[in-house]
Amino acid sequence: MEEIKQKLEKILLKVRQPARYIGGEIGSVVKDRSKTDVRFAFCFPDTYDVGMSHLGMKILYGLKNSVPNWWCERVFMPENDFEEKMRENGIPLYGLESLDPIKDFDFIGFTLQYELSYNNVLQMLDLAGLPVLSKDRKQLAPIVVGGGPCVCNPEPIADFFDLFILGEGEEVNMELLSLYEKMKPQAPSKEEFLREAAKIEGIYVPSFYDVSYNDDGTVKAVTPNVPEAPARVKKRIISDLDKVYYPESFVVPFSQIVHDRSVVEVLRGCIRGCRFCQAGFIYRPFREKSIDTVKRETKCLCEQTGYEEVSLSSLSTSDHTQINQLLESLTEYTDREQVNLSLPSLRLDTFSEELMEKLQTVRKSGLTFAPEAGTQRLRDVINKNITEDEIMRTCRIAFRGGYTQVKLYFMLGLPTETDEDIKGIADLAERVLDLYYQTPKEQRARTIQISISTATFVPKPFTPFEFEPQATSDEIRRKQEYLRSCIKSRKIRLSTHVSGTSVLEAVLARGDRRLCKAVYAAWKKGCYLDGWDEHFKFDRWTEAFEECGIDTSFYANRLRSYDEIAPWSHLDYLVSHEFFVRENKKAHAALTTRNCKEGCSGCGIKAECGGVYCGKNA
Amino acid sequence: MAKMPEPKNAGLRIERFDYRVVYQKCGRAKYISHLDLMRAMQRAIKRSKLPIWYTQGFNPHIYIMFPLTLSLGFESRAEVMDFALVENLPFEEVKERLDEQLPEGMKLLSCARPVHSHTEIAFAEYNIRFSADRPPAECMRLFEDFLSRDKIEIEKRTKKKTVNLVDIRPSVNVTRLDCDSRYVYLTVVLPAGGSFNLNANTVIETFMNMYFLTEDEICIERTKIMIDTGENFT
Numbered sequence: 104m105e106e107i108k109q110k111l112e113k114i115l116l117k118v119r120q121p122a123r124y125i126g127g128e129i130g131s132v133v134k135d136r137s138k139t140d141v142r143f144a145f146c147f148p149d150t151y152d153v154g155m156s157h158l159g160m161k162i163l164y165g166l167k168n169s170v171p172n173w174w175c176e177r178v179f180m181p182e183n184d185f186e187e188k189m190r191e192n193g194i195p196l197y198g199l200e201s202l203d204p205i206k207d208f209d210f211i212g213f214t215l216q217y218e219l220s221y222n223n224v225l226q227m228l229d230l231a232g233l234p235v236l237s238k239d240r241k242q243l244a245p246i247v248v249g250g251g252p253c254v255c256n257p258e259p260i261a262d263f264f265d266l267f268i269l270g271e272g273e274e275v276n277m278e279l280l281s282l283y284e285k286m287k288p289q290a291p292s293k294e295e296f297l298r299e300a301a302k303i304e305g306i307y308v309p310s311f312y313d314v315s316y317n318d319d320g321t322v323k324a325v326t327p328n329v330p331e332a333p334a335r336v337k338k339r340i341i342s343d344l345d346k347v348y349y350p351e352s353f354v355v356p357f358s359q360i361v362h363d364r365s366v367v368e369v370l371r372g373c374i375r376g377c378r379f380c381q382a383g384f385i386y387r388p389f390r391e392k393s394i395d396t397v398k399r400e401t402k403c404l405c406e407q408t409g410y411e412e413v414s415l416s417s418l419s420t421s422d423h424t425q426i427n428q429l430l431e432s433l434t435e436y437t438d439r440e441q442v443n444l445s446l447p448s449l450r451l452d453t454f455s456e457e458l459m460e461k462l463q464t465v466r467k468s469g470l471t472f473a474p475e476a477g478t479q480r481l482r483d484v485i486n487k488n489i490t491e492d493e494i495m496r497t498c499r500i501a502f503r504g505g506y507t508q509v510k511l512y513f514m515l516g517l518p519t520e521t522d523e524d525i526k527g528i529a530d531l532a533e534r535v536l537d538l539y540y541q542t543p544k545e546q547r548a549r550t551i552q553i554s555i556s557t558a559t560f561v562p563k564p565f566t567p568f569e570f571e572p573q574a575t576s577d578e579i580r581r582k583q584e585y586l587r588s589c590i591k592s593r594k595i596r597l598s599t600h601v602s603g604t605s606v607l608e609a610v611l612a613r614g615d616r617r618l619c620k621a622v623y624a625a626w627k628k629g630c631y632l633d634g635w636d637e638h639f640k641f642d643r644w645t646e647a648f649e650e651c652g653i654d655t656s657f658y659a660n661r662l663r664s665y666d667e668i669a670p671w672s673h674l675d676y677l678v679s680h681e682f683f684v685r686e687n688k689k690a691h692a693a694l695t696t697r698n699c700k701e702g703c704s705g706c707g708i709k710a711e712c713g714g715v716y717c718g719k720n721a
Numbered sequence: 722m723a724k725m726p727e728p729k730n731a732g733l734r735i736e737r738f739d740y741r742v743v744y745q746k747c748g749r750a751k752y753i754s755h756l757d758l759m760r761a762m763q764r765a766i767k768r769s770k771l772p773i774w775y776t777q778g779f780n781p782h783i784y785i786m787f788p789l790t791l792s793l794g795f796e797s798r799a800e801v802m803d804f805a806l807v808e809n810l811p812f813e814e815v816k817e818r819l820d821e822q823l824p825e826g827m828k829l830l831s832c833a834r835p836v837h838s839h840t841e842i843a844f845a846e847y848n849i850r851f852s853a854d855r856p857p858a859e860c861m862r863l864f865e866d867f868l869s870r871d872k873i874e875i876e877k878r879t880k881k882k883t884v885n886l887v888d889i890r891p892s893v894n895v896t897r898l899d900c901d902s903r904y905v906y907l908t909v910v911l912p913a914g915g916s917f918n919l920n921a922n923t924v925i926e927t928f929m930n931m932y933f934l935t936e937d938e939i940c941i942e943r944t945k946i947m948i949d950t951g952e953n954f955t
Contacts, residue, residue: 113938115752116794122757127749127825129764355764357757357824409764409822411782441775 107194107202114188122357123151124185126199130354130408132168132175133200139174141284143167144198144205144245146178146213148223149634154179155354156362158416159214159251163272165350173280176200176208177354180223180632181230189230196231206231209283211245213264215253218611219604219634221260221622224249226631228263235623237265237310243293246283254307255338255385256564256671259611259618261309265293266300268307269674270338271371273347275305301331305339308332312673314616320657322615325673337675338385342713344371344392349400352407364412364445365404369397369429373418374699374716376706378486378690379475379514381563382418385676387706388714389422389699394429401433405442413437414445421446422700424715470501473512476520477527483693484519486686491531498535502542508552509535515582515599516560516574518690525582528555529589536594553595557586559605563612564671565678567686570663573609575656576602603641607633609659610648615670618658621651679707737774737805740815741835743955747796747942750826754793759785762802765822771815774805788839788954789913789946792920795847797943801955803835831955842914842954846896846945847921850904853934857900863932864905868895875927889927892919904938913946 115121136142145164147154154160160177167175176198181189189196195204205211211231213224225235228247234240237247249257250268257267268275279300286296301308311332315323327334341347353365370391373383392400401413415433423429430444437444474489476482482489498509513528532553539551559579562571574582583599590597611618625647632638648655663669665684682705689696696704699716710718746753753761763783766773775781786803806815812832820829853860867873873890897908911919921941929936946954 120754121752121793122754125749125752129761129768129822129824355761357753357761359757359760406768406770409767411763411767441781 107197107204110192110194111202114185114192114194118185118188119182120358123179124181124199126177126202128354128356130352131177131200132164134168134174136174136201136203139172140287141170141173141210141280142198142208143173143175143210143212143280144178144208145175146205146211146224146227147180148213148215148220148227149180149632150182151179151356152358152360155356155360157214157216158366158368159272161350161353161366162348163212163276164354165352166273166348167276167280169348170277170280173284174200176205178205178211178227180227183632183638186230196227204231206233206245209244209246209287210248210280212248212250215249215251215257215260217634218253218259218608219639221253221611222626222631222633224260224263225623225626235263235626237263240265241293243287243291243296246293246296248279252381252385253612255381255674255676256612256614256669257307257309258314258616258670259614259622261616262619262623264309266297266306266308268339269305269336270676271341272339273341275303275339278303279306298329298331301329301333304337307336307674309616314670316615316617322668322670322672324668325670335673335675338677340388340677340712341371342390342711344368344390345396349396351403353404353410355408355410362414363410364414365401365408365410366414366416367397367400367404368392368417369415369420369423370417372714374422375419375488376486376686376696376698376704377475378484378567378686379517379560379563381566384565384678384706386418387676387678388708388712388717390713391423391715394425394432397429398432398436402436405437405440411441412443412445414447416447470498470506470508471510471512472497474531475512475514476517476524477513477529477531478524480693481517481520481524481527483695484690485514485517486690486695488695488698491534494531495534495538498538499542502539502548502551503546505546505548507548507550508554510554510556511535513555513557514560515557515586516579518560518568518571519693520574520582522582522585525586526589528557528586529591529595532590532595533592536592551594553592555586555590555595555597557583557597557599559600559602561605561608561612564669565676565683567683567690569613569669569683570665570667570687572662573606573659575660576606579605601636603644604633604639606655606659607641607644610655613670614658617651618653621647621653624651677708677712682706735777737807738809739803739805739835740812740832741801741803741955742816742819742832743830744800744802744823745796745798745828745830746791746800746826747798748826750824751794751796753824755787755790758787761824765819765824766804768822769818771810771818772806772808774807786839789842789845791943792922792941795921795941795943798830799845799943799945799955801946803839837948837954840915841948842946843912843949844910844947844951845913845943846908846910846947848942848944849907849909849921849925849939850941851925851939852904852937853929854937855934857903857905860934861898861900861905863934864898864907864928867928867931868893868898873927873931875923889919889924892917893924908944910947 254267317323372389628643816832877887894910899906
């Protein structure tokens with residue numbers, strides 16, 4: 104530690120925002136290393152500013168550190184300038200709390216939030232001084248684990264990890280570390296430990312499964328090769344959110360991060376079932392915290408961190424069954440304490456005047472909506488149950504309230520999309536603009552900006568669209584240009600996105616184990632920090648795929664049959680395959696599915712999982 | 722717009738009691754930039770639950786003021802922050818409650834009513850320790866030579882974006898110069914504050930450039946802030 108600290112002294116002032124690399128923040132947990140038995144490096148495979156905003160890390164960091172003889176530390180991806188200095192000065196990747204090299208830790212855990220962060224995992228392992236391939240790390244420790252949403256199909260990175268954790272981590276992390284603590288004194292081999300770990304529900308050890316392929320390149324079978332590995336690994340769920348651990352304090356960074364505020368989780372899962380949305384399915388069932396719990400956690404976090412802002416986190420906060428009472432009760436506290444309350448995930452259709460009043464700060468800024476598709480037909484296809492009337496009603500309220508900016512998010516390349524649907528995006532924006540002009544002058548703001556932002560649709564596993572082909576880059580480019588030609592007003596601004604990243608996402612999201620070698624090859628060619636436009640090198644990725652004999656269109660642009668065995672078929676996220684097939688068929692018929700609140704649609708989640716609506720009115 | 726909204730806390734708590742604290746900023750805390758420090762202090766105050774005075778505008782915020790900024794990477798034994806409370810609490814209590822909430826490397830040294838206005842700040846004293854690509858004894862001799870010059874001109878950007886040549890020699894007042902086998906040590910008093918501020922880093926960089934030295938390590942610590950008469954500002 105002293106050695107790294109001294110070396111850091113010499114280089115920190117030569118890099119941008121050095122406060123990110125030295126720790127010492129309020130709320131960071133520093134323990135006596137001689138009194139710890141299990142050390143865990145919690146790595147977020149992206150930069151500090153992004154990673155420090157991640158709620159899951161805050162929860163698991165606090166949870167593991169609540170055990171006196173375990174020590175969990177934070178590790179982030181260094182920016183290029185700092186990485187260069189680290190390598191020049193022989194500084195291996197270290198934990199921010201102890202400044203000890205993480206290669207000496209017991210566990211190195213990565214949270215996998217998006218596909219484009221995969222190569223950062225390799226880069227960070229390499230910076231730590233470890234072989235990136237699991238099979239080359241022969242010793243028991245460090246054990247490299249992965250968790251987070253991308254683990255629902257971790258096959259393209261299976262070769263680099265020792266094990267994956269499926270689903271919500273609060274219980275299974277404790278079980279895993281306890282097992283390790285118990286076995287460590289007997290000095291087991293890595294395989295002996297992994298075999299025991301594989302018995303824990305929610306733990307997937309990829310090396311314990313063999314994958315065979317058909318002649319056409321699709322997966323033939325995924326079979327366990329040791330008795331401890333279950334044929335299907337089930338994700339873990341916390342059934343009662345009022346009883347689950349929630350941190351009493353956060354690490355409060357010095358430098359400004361993306362979400363620099365207290366965050367209180369109000370619910371998990373989503374009742375909506377938008378067919379493109381992976382989060383809407385893999386986080387099921389819908390469970391919520393009681394008002395008392397949310398209130399207690401809000402107060403506690405605000406007091407412990409000193410943040411002047413708290414935000415409620417969830418996939419759709421307004422779906423809380425008691426949202427109005429919840430906000431009433433919270434604003435009573437936040438107003439008194441001069442704390443701002445923000446609700447980032449409000450749904451269009453529940454946005455009411457009353458709600459807006461509650462959130463009314465003097466700074467009137469923007470509204471952000473995601474209609475996702477430009478016509479009602481296509482919104483029905485994707486099961487985004489929002490009507491144009493609802494959009495207009497909400498905007499009317501917003502304009503009367505003096506809002507100056509409306510951001511509209513759409514996707515291009517959705518299944519069944521036609522040019523008419525694309526034109527619909529422009530038309531919708533025009534009608535929102537008209538609405539602004541119809542608002543009486545003395546009520547509306549002086550100026551208006553409407554921004555349309557389009558992303559490229561990426562089909563994801565565990566969604567009704569997991570069978571769908573992604574539109575090719577050429578098609579997307581044409582669609583973008585067509586949309587641009589449909590926009591007439593200068594008050595409407597369109598931003599589109601380069602398609603290289605979406606292609607890569609699509610390949611990695613539904614890829615199989617054969618992609619591991621391409622990931623490795625691309626990393627060797629210097630591909631990492633792929634989520635950052637300035638670092639993304641699509642040409643190098645293309646080269647890597649070619650050299651490894653991988654046809655990206657096989658993964659991205661191919662229509663998959665319902666009975667094809669998916670690379671992730673041995674992973675069980677509790678929502679049934681039959682449900683996804685049913686939903687896919689309904690999508691093509693432009694039929695919507697009711698949300699969980701209106702009635703159960705039989706997605707396969709069982710009542711014992713604790714869902715508010717599960718097992719009712721089936 | 723409909724009707725002009727009232728400021729959120731207009732007329733709520735007008736009475737204020739001013740406080741000035743002096744604190745040190747060392748170790749890991751030296752990497753906290755000035756902008757980050759503002760936020761860190763606001764949060765520390767919030768955690769301390771001191772009855773802080775908020776600004777009385779449309780966006781009420783915690784009022785804090787730093788009379789003299791400290792460059793990123795400098796340590797200091799004499800940093801000053803001003804704020805106001807809505808209750809007249811004893812200095813000792815304010816000091817204790819705020820000190821408990823400061824991050825590693827920062828410590829409250831004193832708390833009192835402000836005496837001098839921040840516009841009175843005229844000088845600051847620094848302890849500097851450095852090494853370069855030549856032995857410390859040689860560096861020290863070169864530094865003596867540097868100080869023996871009649872003129873040391875540096876470029877200073879003006880508000881009109883033009884560049885002026887300024888002679889800093891009269892402003893550099895070295896009170897100690899020493900070395901051992903690893904470093905050169907010096908204590909220097911430099912002009913500080915609104916009218917003319919000279920960064921300690923600038924002095925060392927000018928020296929290094931003039932003698933074609935490459936820095937190895939530089940540690941700068943602010944030790945005192947003074948007003949025109951040489952009296953302590955704090």
